[in-house]
Amino acid sequence: MQIPSKKPESSSMTHEEEEEMLHDISKLQEQVQQMSRSQKLTEAKINGVESKIKGMEAKMDDSKTDLKRDMAYLKTDLKTDMADLKTDLKTDMADLKTDLTNFLQEILTNGEKVVKETHDVNKRVVNHDSIDSNVGSKTHHIPKIDMRKFDGKDPATWILQMEQFFDLNNVQNTQKVHMETLYLEPNQFVWYQWLCSRKQFITWAIFTKELITHYEDTKSNTFFGQLISLKQKGPIMEYIEEFQKLNIRVKDIPEEHRIDVFIGSLKDNIQHDVRLWEPDSLEKAFRLERKMESKIMATRKHTTC
Numbered sequence: 013m014q015i016p017s018k019k020p021e022s023s024s025m026t027h028e029e030e031e032e033m034l035h036d037i038s039k040l041q042e043q044v045q046q047m048s049r050s051q052k053l054t055e056a057k058i059n060g061v062e063s064k065i066k067g068m069e070a071k072m073d074d075s076k077t078d079l080k081r082d083m084a085y086l087k088t089d090l091k092t093d094m095a096d097l098k099t100d101l102k103t104d105m106a107d108l109k110t111d112l113t114n115f116l117q118e119i120l121t122n123g124e125k126v127v128k129e130t131h132d133v134n135k136r137v138v139n140h141d142s143i144d145s146n147v148g149s150k151t152h153h154i155p156k157i158d159m160r161k162f163d164g165k166d167p168a169t170w171i172l173q174m175e176q177f178f179d180l181n182n183v184q185n186t187q188k189v190h191m192e193t194l195y196l197e198p199n200q201f202v203w204y205q206w207l208c209s210r211k212q213f214i215t216w217a218i219f220t221k222e223l224i225t226h227y228e229d230t231k232s233n234t235f236f237g238q239l240i241s242l243k244q245k246g247p248i249m250e251y252i253e254e255f256q257k258l259n260i261r262v263k264d265i266p267e268e269h270r271i272d273v274f275i276g277s278l279k280d281n282i283q284h285d286v287r288l289w290e291p292d293s294l295e296k297a298f299r300l301e302r303k304m305e306s307k308i309m310a311t312r313k314h315t316t317c
Contacts, residue, residue, distance in 0.1 A: 163197045167227045168261050171220050188216040200227075235261040243277050248305045251277075252298055259294070271297050281308070 159177065162170045174195065178188055196204060207222055208214065239258040244251040255274060262270075274297050275287050282304045291297040 159195060161195045161197045162200050162223075164200055164227050166257075167224050169257060171223065172260070185216055189214055189219050192216075192219070236265070240273055240277075244279050248301055252301070267293065270294055274298075 159173060160170070174188075174192055177183075178191070183191060193201065193204060203226065207219070211218065235258055239255070239262055242251075242255060242258065255277070259270060271291060271294055274294060275283055275291075278286060278301060282301060285304050286297060286300045289296075289300050291300055
C-alpha cells in the first residue's frame with residue numbers, strides 16, 4: 013500500500029514583516045557606510061598627525077644641529093675672551109705693582125719731610141694755645157720736659173706719665189692732644205695723622221683709647237693673666253717694679269687677691285716667711301719681702317766670711 017507523501021510546510025511571511033526586515037537591512041547598510049566614512053576620516057586625521065610629528069621631528073633635528081653649532085661657537089668665543097682677560101689682568105697687575113712700588117718709594121722719600129713739617133705746625137699750635145690758658149690772666153707757660161717719646165711700646169705707662177705731666181702743669185683738656193704730639197716718635201706721629209684723617213674731632217679720651225687699641229700687645233694675654241703668671245727670678249726691686257707695672261692695669265680685683273698673687277709669685281725660700289706675717293696691703297708685702305731678702309743676703313755674706 014503506497015503511503016502518500018506529506019507536502020513541506022511553506023514559510024510564509026507577511027508583508028509587514030518583509031517591510032520591517034528591508035527597513036532594518038537599509039539601516040544596517042547606512043550604519044556600515046557611516047562607519048566606513050568615519051574610518052576614512054580617522055585615517056586621514058592620523059595621517060595628518062603623523063605628518064605633523066615628522067615635521068616637528070625634522071625641526072627638532074634642525075634645532076639640535078643649530079644648538080650644537082651655537083654652543084661650539086660660544087665655547088670658542090669664551091675661551092678667546094678668557095685668554096684675552098687673563099692677558100689684560102696680568103698686564104694690569106704688573107702696572108699696578110710698578111705704580112705701588114713708585115708710590116711707596118715716594119712716601120719713604122718724603123715721609124721724614126712731611127713728619128718734620130707737621131711737627132713744626134703742631135709746635136706752633138701748642139705754643140699759640142699755651143700763650144694764655146685763661147682769658148684775662150697772665151701768660152701760663154707750660155715747660156717742655158725731657159720725657160721719653162712714645163715709640164709704640166708700653167702705651168699704658170706712657171699715658172700715665174703724660175697725665176701726671178698734665179696734672180702737674182695744669183694743662184687744659186683742649187691742649188692735651190696738641191701737647192702729646194711733641195712726645196711722639198716719627199712712626200707714631202704718622203699713626204696720629206692717620207687717626208686725624210679718620211676722625212673729625214679728637215679729645216684726649218679718644219686719643220688714649222685709640223692709642224691703646226692700636227699699640228697694645230695683642231700677642232700677650234690679658235694683664236691679669238700676665239700678672240698671675242709672673243714669677244720672681246731676679247732681684248726683688250726689679251720684680252716689684254714689674255709687678256707694679258702690671259698691677260696698675262688690672263681693674264676690679266680686691267686688695268687681698270692682689271696680695272695673694274704677689275706672695276704666691278715670690279721665691280720659695282721667701283714666700284712662706286712673708287705669708288706668716290699676714291700683710292694686709294701690698295705695700296706691707298713689698299716691705300716684708302725686701303726685709304726677708306736683705307736678711308738672706310746678710311746671712312750669705314756672714315757664711316761666706
